[in-house]
Amino acid sequence: MSNLPFARHRRLRTSNQLRDLVRETKLHTEDLIYPIFVLEQPGQKNEVASMPGVYQVSLDFLLDEVKEVVNLGIRSIILFGVPEEKDDVGSEAYNDEGVVQKATRIVKEQYPDLVVVADTCLCQYTSHGHCGVIKDQFVDNDETLPLLVETAVSQAKAGADVIAPSNMMDGFVIEIRKGLDQAGFENIPIMSYAVKYASAFYGPFRDAAHSTPQFGDRKTYQMDPANRLEAHREAESDVEQGADFLIVKPALSYLDIMRELKDRYNQPIVAYNVSGEYSLIKAAAQNGWVDEREIVLEKVTSMKRAGADLIITYFAKDIAKWIKE
Numbered sequence: 119m120s121n122l123p124f125a126r127h128r129r130l131r132t133s134n135q136l137r138d139l140v141r142e143t144k145l146h147t148e149d150l151i152y153p154i155f156v157l158e159q160p161g162q163k164n165e166v167a168s169m170p171g172v173y174q175v176s177l178d179f180l181l182d183e184v185k186e187v188v189n190l191g192i193r194s195i196i197l198f199g200v201p202e203e204k205d206d207v208g209s210e211a212y213n214d215e216g217v218v219q220k221a222t223r224i225v226k227e228q229y230p231d232l233v234v235v236a237d238t239c240l241c242q243y244t245s246h247g248h249c250g251v252i253k254d255q256f257v258d259n260d261e262t263l264p265l266l267v268e269t270a271v272s273q274a275k276a277g278a279d280v281i282a283p284s285n286m287m288d289g290f291v292i293e294i295r296k297g298l299d300q301a302g303f304e305n306i307p308i309m310s311y312a313v314k315y316a317s318a319f320y321g322p323f324r325d326a327a328h329s330t331p332q333f334g335d336r337k338t339y340q341m342d343p344a345n346r347l348e349a350h351r352e353a354e355s356d357v358e359q360g361a362d363f364l365i366v367k368p369a370l371s372y373l374d375i376m377r378e379l380k381d382r383y384n385q386p387i388v389a390y391n392v393s394g395e396y397s398l399i400k401a402a403a404q405n406g407w408v409d410e411r412e413i414v415l416e417k418v419t420s421m422k423r424a425g426a427d428l429i430i431t432y433f434a435k436d437i438a439k440w441i442k443e
């Protein structure tokens with residue numbers, strides 16, 4: 119053995135207590151946002167086939183679900199509407215009596231302190247399943263914008279605390295900001311899906327939300343997974359336009375992007391741990407191939423380590439339980 123000292127990194131790993139003391143990244147229940155799919159048809163609580171443990175609930179079952187979430191200490195939910203009626207222009211998205219508007223009122227009346235985030239998009243509401251108005255087989259950006267603004271204002275009127283536009287039209291942040299301000303909602307923040315990739319990880323969500331495109335795909339508006347600089351262009355323009363939060367979606371394959379955004383911008387960064395990321399773990403866990411608890415905690419800890427301040431995740435209830443234990 120030489121006399122040269124070498125670093126004994128293992129010194130700080132010798133006990134649970136020491137490891138706890140030097141842990142750099144910690145998870146808190148307040149970091150979690152739980153997604154809920156709300157069905158318009160009454161009397162339903164349906165488990166999503168590709169997402170075991172996740173349910174679509176109708177308005178009459180919604181409060182049971184929310185109560186469970188609140189009792190676990192989760193402070194925030196994001197609502198996705200599954201409407202009965204669809205049309206070419208997604209009218210139900212901006213109907214003041216639409217499913218998300220009703221759901222928001224029901225939740226806020228019972229739980230005024232729970233933060234309700236409204237996902238602002240048209241894909242669940244359009245008959246063709248695209249996130250905007252179609253013109254010559256193409257999603258028309260500028261014709262879609264006013265409908266998004268109407269949707270956001272209608273959601274804010276219903277009591278939503280945060281507006282989360284997810285449809286990747288250019289200019290949605292500024293247009294929604296102006297619309298909210300004009301309607302007197304200047305204090306309602308915008309959580310922009312700033313960086314949203316055209317991802318195969320959304321498959322199970324589209325089953326749950328009935329939002330699979332009826333032709334083509336979303337590659338003319340969602341981003342190419344190969345691109346990193348484009349993520350900066352997207353984030354930069356959303357920040358300029360007044361976004362209060364920046365979402366990176368999906369989460370796990372895009373931790374590099376999350377880190378870069380965290381380092382470059384001052385907005386809170388939100389990781390969207392999407393449906394496919396949930397389903398992969400669930401399937402493996404159900405087969406006994408991986409330890410679900412360990413793997414989920416490792417996964418969400420990685421997102422926080424990569425710079426996420428908040429995490430939208432279908433595992434939120436489980437994580438909240440594990441944190442309590």
Ligand code: PBG
Nearest residue numbers: 239241284319320323392393394
């Ligand atoms: C809507 C939207 C999507 C998700 C949330 N909002 C996906 C899509 O483009 O189909 C996906 C969420 C998930 O997979 O969990 N535009």
